[in-house]
Amino acid sequence: MPNKFIHDFIVTKNIELNVSHFILELLCPEPLPKINPGQFVEIKVEHSPSTFLRRPFSIHEVNLQNNTIQLLIQKKGEGTRQLSYLKKGDRLNLIYPLGNSFQIVQHEKVLLVGGGCGVAPLLFLARILKENGNEIKILIGAKSKDNILEKEIFERLGKVFITTEDGSEGTRGFVIHHGIWRQTPFMFSKIYTCGPEPMMKAVARLAQIHRVACEVSLEQTMACGLGACLCCVVNTKNGNVCTCTQGPVFLSEELTGWTH
Amino acid sequence: MANLTTQIHRLKLQNPVMTASGTFGYGEEFADFVDLNRLGAIIVKGTTSTEREGNPYPRMAETASGMLNSVGLQNKGIDYFIHDIWPRLKKYKIPFIVNVSGSTIEEYVETAEKLNSIEELPAIELNISCPNVKEGGMAFGTSCTAAAKVTKSVRDIYHKTLIVKLSPNVTDITEIARAVEGAGADAVSLINTLLGMAIDANSRKPLLSTITGGLSGPAIKPIALRMVWQVFQAIKIPIIGIGGIMNATDAIEFLLAGASAIEVGTANFIDPTITSKIIDGINDYCERNHFTSVKDLVGALIIPEQTVDMNIS
Ligand SMILES: Cc1cc2nc3c(=O)[nH]c(=O)nc-3n(C[C@H](O)[C@H](O)[C@H](O)COP(=O)(O)OP(=O)(O)OC[C@H]3O[C@@H](n4cnc5c(N)ncnc54)[C@H](O)[C@@H]3O)c2cc1C
Ligand SMILES: Cc1cc2nc3c(=O)[nH]c(=O)nc-3n(C[C@H](O)[C@H](O)[C@H](O)COP(=O)(O)O)c2cc1C
Ligand code: FES
Numbered sequence: 053m054p055n056k057f058i059h060d061f062i063v064t065k066n067i068e069l070n071v072s073h074f075i076l077e078l079l080c081p082e083p084l085p086k087i088n089p090g091q092f093v094e095i096k097v098e099h100s101p102s103t104f105l106r107r108p109f110s111i112h113e114v115n116l117q118n119n120t121i122q123l124l125i126q127k128k129g130e131g132t133r134q135l136s137y138l139k140k141g142d143r144l145n146l147i148y149p150l151g152n153s154f155q156i157v158q159h160e161k162v163l164l165v166g167g168g169c170g171v172a173p174l175l176f177l178a179r180i181l182k183e184n185g186n187e188i189k190i191l192i193g194a195k196s197k198d199n200i201l202e203k204e205i206f207e208r209l210g211k212v213f214i215t216t217e218d219g220s221e222g223t224r225g226f227v228i229h230h231g232i233w234r235q236t237p238f239m240f241s242k243i244y245t246c247g248p249e250p251m252m253k254a255v256a257r258l259a260q261i262h263r264v265a266c267e268v269s270l271e272q273t274m275a276c277g278l279g280a281c282l283c284c285v286v287n288t289k290n291g292n293v294c295t296c297t298q299g300p301v302f303l304s305e306e307l308t309g310w311t312h
Numbered sequence: 313m314a315n316l317t318t319q320i321h322r323l324k325l326q327n328p329v330m331t332a333s334g335t336f337g338y339g340e341e342f343a344d345f346v347d348l349n350r351l352g353a354i355i356v357k358g359t360t361s362t363e364r365e366g367n368p369y370p371r372m373a374e375t376a377s378g379m380l381n382s383v384g385l386q387n388k389g390i391d392y393f394i395h396d397i398w399p400r401l402k403k404y405k406i407p408f409i410v411n412v413s414g415s416t417i418e419e420y421v422e423t424a425e426k427l428n429s430i431e432e433l434p435a436i437e438l439n440i441s442c443p444n445v446k447e448g449g450m451a452f453g454t455s456c457t458a459a460a461k462v463t464k465s466v467r468d469i470y471h472k473t474l475i476v477k478l479s480p481n482v483t484d485i486t487e488i489a490r491a492v493e494g495a496g497a498d499a500v501s502l503i504n505t506l507l508g509m510a511i512d513a514n515s516r517k518p519l520l521s522t523i524t525g526g527l528s529g530p531a532i533k534p535i536a537l538r539m540v541w542q543v544f545q546a547i548k549i550p551i552i553g554i555g556g557i558m559n560a561t562d563a564i565e566f567l568l569a570g571a572s573a574i575e576v577g578t579a580n581f582i583d584p585t586i587t588s589k590i591i592d593g594i595n596d597y598c599e600r601n602h603f604t605s606v607k608d609l610v611g612a613l614i615i616p617e618q619t620v621d622m623n624i625s
Pocket of ligand 2: 282283332333334335357358359381383385411413439442477504505527529530532554555556557575576577578579
């Protein structure tokens with residue numbers, strides 16, 4: 053039985069969130085296989101001659117009833133700009149589902165920390181964690197109020213805390229400056245994070261101080277996404293391993309230089 | 313259905329489509345996308361006598377119509393391949409070819425010797441052209457004396473099909489091709505990646521941890537095609553064409569230029585099913601153009617009368 057697939061999906065929605073972020077909803081031509089939070093897809097970007105390789109994106113949410121997946125995408129360069137032009141009915145070639153996934157705990161108090169577009173894999177994760185009886189809090193960091201993504205949707209799954217760099221909403225500063233980290237006793241038994249690497253490293257250190265396991269989702273640049281090219285490695289306790297197959301989710305303590 | 317079988321020395325292939333080392337893992341990574349038993353052969357990742365960690369991240373940069381890599385031969389070593397990987401691959405009915413890499417002649421010889429004793433592995437590809445290791449690698453492929461010496465040393469102990477993979481990072485690739493032919497190679501494969509570089513102007517930093525790396529993909533195809541054509545004029549042993557093959561038409565161009573078979577590399581990253589499509593495409597081309605055998609395509613380039621061949625002096 054294959055567990056990775058390649059198919060032309062059909063765009064069912066392209067929702068603009070703000071000037072630089074959008075959500076693509078994609079209909080799978082075949083019944084969706086089992087997909088777990090943290091997994092990603094590799095997209096072939098058409099009509100963009102400068103985008104040679106596929107582009108990796110986390111799976112933002114899965115809807116088995118509609119047989120659709122959602123991706124939350126930030127416009128970074130040419131490839132993502134081209135994707136932002138997609139319209140309902142357009143086709144998009146995907147390799148999916150790729151990578152490992154977050155470990156789903158049960159009946160625990162968990163904290164999800166997302167920076168910027170790093171909230172992308174956390175929505176699907178939050179829903180599954182909730183279905184597994186966990187109590188969820190979500191800490192979202194953004195540059196400013198306009199860049200906070202999907203706050204209302206996360207609020208349906210747990211209490212949401214906000215930090216903004218300019219102080220336009222929530223606590224002023226980065227996610228690590230939020231008061232939640234100074235509570236005693238620290239109420240969480242597990243942390244999940246995705247966002248810019250310096251942010252995730254800082255969160256991993258706080259998790260270590262509080263003696264709580266922390267899972268991070270990495271974004272190494274990838275060529276194949278299948279474990280064949282060995283371009284996407286990260287250095288771990290077990291040497292260089294592929295982020296696309298052994299990751300993208302790692303326990304922070306496995307990663308060289310992430311904890312002390 | 314045209315006859316797609318081809319032969320590289322004693323190695324018989326059901327069709328001329330192989331996968332390039334370092335771009336197809338051990339084949340298993342692609343088993344969900346391609347029926348591996350359809351392929352001509354699978355050339356596995358560069359393998360050294362002992363385990364290697366490779367170069368630090370970042371190891372890849374996308375460039376115009378291609379990519380740079382500086383993986384640097386990360387692999388678990390030949391013993392691990394023989395004991396832990398090869399037993400899993402045996403179930404496939406196609407030839408697996410190990411890409412033998414190294415830093416010293418002794419290292420190449422040690423690895424080749426171990427592979428010589430495994431009966432079901434019919435051939436090796438001697439990688440004397442890796443631009444991403446500090447010692448050895450490409451150094452062997454850029455001097456005629458060194459290329460001949462390493463080829464001869466491996467030839468002495470390796471008794472099956474010996475393919476030598478050539479580096480394009482030389483002034484005249486035909487000299488190297490002649491040198492390895494003279495030293496006992498049964499075939500040559502070309503080209504490995506071209507040495508290149510990428511810079512992030514905003515950070516003013518190189519994009520690779522090694523500053524320079526190997527360029528692959530369609531960007532290098534014209535150079536690869538030219539080199540295959542030149543080498544075809546220079547030697548008698550079979551040639552395997554590699555470099556930027558993205559579809560069946562590209563593959564056919566290499567056959568016309570003189571390659572008896574081809575390897576598909578970077579294209580596997582963009583379309584993991586591409587090898588299968590290339591096999592079908594070659595068959596279609598043969599049928600459309602009334603070639604009963606793919607062998608008739610090899611070197612079948614038509615040179616119009618008024619052509620001035622700059623390669624013949
Ligand atoms: C496993 C994984 C999951 C990801 N999930 C998401 C997601 O859910 N949403 C999202 O918006 N983005 C995600 N990314 C990042 C996304 O892949 C890149 O932003 C995208 O490839 C940029 O393509 P581009 O052509 O627009 O930009 P390019 O022109 O290629 O580059 C623009 C900038 O983006 C950076 N970039 C390029 N490729 C990557 C990469 N693979 N990772 C990080 N930065 C890169 C470059 O350094 C460059 O500065 C993910 C990356 C990985 C590896
Ligand atoms: C990520 C990557 C890893 C590679 N590793 C090897 C290797 O281990 N040994 C080798 O001989 N060639 C290696 N190559 C070179 C390819 O086998 C091939 O010669 C080259 O990429 C040109 O073909 P292409 O343009 O079709 O990719 C590698 C290429 C890439 C892109
Ligand atoms: S991207 Fe090729 S091995 Fe991970």
